[in-house]
Amino acid sequence: MIVTTKELYQQCYGKYAIGGYNINNAEQTMGLFRGNIESKAPFIVQISKGARSYTHKKMLEAMIRAADEIFPEAVFAVHLDHGDEETCYDCIESGFYSSVMIDASHLPFEENIAVTKRVVERAHAKGISVEAELGQLGGVEEDISVDEEKAHLTDPKQAAEFIERTGCDSLACAIGTSHGAFKFKGKQRIHFEVLEAIQKLVPGFPLVMHGSSSVPEEEVKRINAAGGKLEGASGVDPSQYLPAAKLGVCKINIDTDGRLVWTRVHREFFRDHPEVFDFRPIGKVFMEEYAKFIASRNELLGSAGRLDEVRAALSK
Numbered sequence: 238m239i240v241t242t243k244e245l246y247q248q249c250y251g252k253y254a255i256g257g258y259n260i261n262n263a264e265q266t267m268g269l270f271r272g273n274i275e276s277k278a279p280f281i282v283q284i285s286k287g288a289r290s291y292t293h294k295k296m297l298e299a300m301i302r303a304a305d306e307i308f309p310e311a312v313f314a315v316h317l318d319h320g321d322e323e324t325c326y327d328c329i330e331s332g333f334y335s336s337v338m339i340d341a342s343h344l345p346f347e348e349n350i351a352v353t354k355r356v357v358e359r360a361h362a363k364g365i366s367v368e369a370e371l372g373q374l375g376g377v378e379e380d381i382s383v384d385e386e387k388a389h390l391t392d393p394k395q396a397a398e399f400i401e402r403t404g405c406d407s408l409a410c411a412i413g414t415s416h417g418a419f420k421f422k423g424k425q426r427i428h429f430e431v432l433e434a435i436q437k438l439v440p441g442f443p444l445v446m447h448g449s450s451s452v453p454e455e456e457v458k459r460i461n462a463a464g465g466k467l468e469g470a471s472g473v474d475p476s477q478y479l480p481a482a483k484l485g486v487c488k489i490n491i492d493t494d495g496r497l498v499w500t501r502v503h504r505e506f507f508r509d510h511p512e513v514f515d516f517r518p519i520g521k522v523f524m525e526e527y528a529k530f531i532a533s534r535n536e537l538l539g540s541a542g543r544l545d546e547v548r549a550a551l552s553k
């Protein structure tokens with residue numbers, strides 16, 4: 238059952254967070270749905286611009302529709318990740334996406350508001366939720382001064398004004414995390430005080446945490462032992478997911494960790510089976526491992542075990 242992110246956030250706000258997981262191919266799609274069904278969690282399928290052009294945007298759509306039939310118990314939103322204005326309109330008109338992200342965070346404040354507002358109007362006319370972004374995620378260099386670091390983070394007062402003026406349904410905030418496998422260089426950390434300040438100004442409003450992969454040490458070790466080169470990789474401490482959820486974070490984005498599972502499984506398999514050239518045996522291992530990984534993340538997010546109550550609430 239495809240629902241909007243807004244509907245999911247009404248269920249989880251302040252209690253737990255829902256995983257925003259990116260997909261690009263059939264194996265990820267199967268693993269994702271299996272993992273969420275096995276752990277009984279509602280979830281958000283995220284599709285980036287890069288994913289839409291990897292095979293074809295219609296291919297991903299068809300795979301998700303098929304997964305919805307294969308797993309009729311699933312409750313999920315279909316969300317465009319980091320969209321520009323044109324891609325948002327394409328997804329809104331497609332009749333398939335239930336949620337889009339307009340990422341105009343690189344633009345000056347007033348322009349970000351103007352673009353976001355236009356997308357909100359078009360999306361809301363079709364019952365589609367909109368996530369926007371304010372602040373600069375990542376790109377924060379090592380050992381910069383406290384003032385410089387603060388300038389990249391979301392300003393809570395601006396966030397409240399932005400939400401009020403755009404009418405967006407959720408806001409991605411820059412609180413110190415960054416995309417990819419190399420996070421938190423130097424003295425950087427998650428700025429819970431920014432989340433707290435935003436929650437005080439806009440209580441009940443859903444926030445989103447991007448760049449939330451945990452980059453497990455063990456995974457990196459195994460990848461490197463099997464020929465990889467990921468020295469110095471590090472991520473978010475996953476025990477911080479639930480405290481963030483209590484402060485209004487409703488979606489926690491995890492993509493890099495899934496890529497690490499893929500890399501570890503494939504590197505180890507081809508190291509240990511140099512004679513094999515059939516991709517199906519390893520594809521099966523990946524789907525199993527990815528499903529296990531998703532279930533383990535849902536436990537940490539607090540979304541595991543919530544599927545029945547969410548379905549009951551949203552089926553009314």
Ligand code: G3H
Binds near residue numbers: 259319416
């Ligand atoms: O935030 C970006 C996501 O991890 C998606 O990455 O644009 O390479 O598909 P991508």
Ligand code: 13P
Binds near residue numbers: 415416448449451492
């Ligand atoms: P990670 O790179 O930490 O997985 O973040 C993914 C993300 O924010 C997708 O929008």
Ligand code: ZN
Binds near residue numbers: 319447448490
């Ligand atoms: Zn992101």
